[in-house]
Amino acid sequence: MVHQKDSQSPSPASATLDASQSTVAATLLELMHAQGEVERLSEREQLLSSLLVSVNAVLWAIEWETRRVLYVSPAYERIFGRSASLLLADHNEWRNSIHPEDSDYAEHSLTQVLELKAVEDRQYRIITADGQIRWLSDKCFINQHATPDQPVIVVGIAEDITEKKQLELELQRLATTDVLTSSSNRRHFFECAHREYERARTQGLPLAFLLLDIDDFKTINDTYGHLEGDQVLLRIAEMGRGVLRRGDLFGRIGGEEFAAVLPGCAPETAMQVAQRLGQEIQQLSFSHEDQTYGVTVSQGLTSLTAEDTTLDNLFARADAAMYEAKRQGKNRVVVG
Incomplete structure (x- = not known):
């Protein structure tokens, strides 16, 4: 019996062609996939570069x-x-x-x-x-x-x-500085003063405390106005910072009242500093509407002793000495 060749069966040449086409297709798909990965990587790299920039x-x-x-x-x-x-x-x-x-x-x-x-x-x-x-x-x-x-x-x-x-830094400055005079405000001054007091007590170092009050400041305000009074406060604050030594503390602790702490300063040196400060302030000249005037300060000075247990002891003595300077005629330094 003679069998006819199945017309549906592929020839060897045809099968080889199909296999080759499949390989090419697969390779093409791989290349397309690889190209897609490269493009995605490039996009990611560009995105990362943009983010970093x-x-x-x-x-x-x-x-x-x-x-x-x-x-x-x-x-x-x-x-x-x-x-x-x-x-x-x-x-x-x-x-x-x-x-x-x-x-x-x-x-x-x-x-x-x-x-x-x-x-x-x-x-x-x-x-x-x-x-x-x-x-x-x-x-x-x-x-x-x-x-x-x-x-x-x-x-x-x-x-x-x-x-x-x-x-x-600006917020810290505002919290620690007197707005008008740019000196330490009362809270910041006493915080620093307490640290210096403790250091002096612990290490056995000298320490001086000085209070100064502008004489007749109310008269200045009443006569020339508060703006003029502000100028007086500014000039005295500048003078205080200029005369005091590097490392000394200086601040405005009241309306017309200033204070200074002089670390490592012996009593005789502290007196020289206070006297020079008073003299420099007395030489200041102010003018208002063709009127010229000057100012003076009364100062109370004290130094750390073995009996002092708190900074308040020094503050109280300096305060009492300052009021004594007022009673004695103003424009002077009294030691307490």
Whole structure:
């Protein structure tokens, strides 16, 4: 019997062609998939790059042992005003930009990351390429998943907090400073005075307390007006800050009353300071509507003794001495 060839069965050549086409199709699909992955990766890279450009904080990474900078984000050039390529070539570019007063702290706090694994409260100043001073809040973390044979990588984010810091400093200034005279206000003056008193008592150091009150200040206000009285207060505050030594405390503690604490000042030196202050104030000249006038102050001075148990003891003696100076005719220093 003769069997006819099945017309539906593929020829060997046809089967080979189908297999080849399938391979090509599969390869094409793989290429299309790979191309799609490349495009997605490119999109992600572009998105990440856009995000890094827009973030106003410096992302950075260093190899700990060599301090080689592995990465720094675009914000570095905006905030530091310096070239990122120079930083990548030499890590000292960052360290050299830190404010000299903060450099030791910045270096020490960075080394703590080895022990703590994360340091999140570093604030220090930098000096930009054009001389501006900026505040940074710099957080850093260590790569805890590294194996023993891998280098230690420290990554961080440094945020520019200059505006926030300036606001904090301004709020602190307003809270501690007399608005009119820019001297310490009463609360801040006595907080600082208590610290100096405790230090003097603990270390056995001399300390002087001085109170001064403007003579006949009510008459000045009544005669020339309160604006003129304000000018008198301003000039006396400036004189007080100018005459007193560096490290002395000076503040306005009442309407026309000022106080000073002189750490490490022996009684005879304190008297010289008080007398000079009184003389300098007496030489001030004021004018109002073609009228010229001067002012004087009455001062009460006292010094720390072994019997003093609180700063209030000194304040009370100085206050009593000041009123005694008023009774004796004003424009003088009385020791209490």
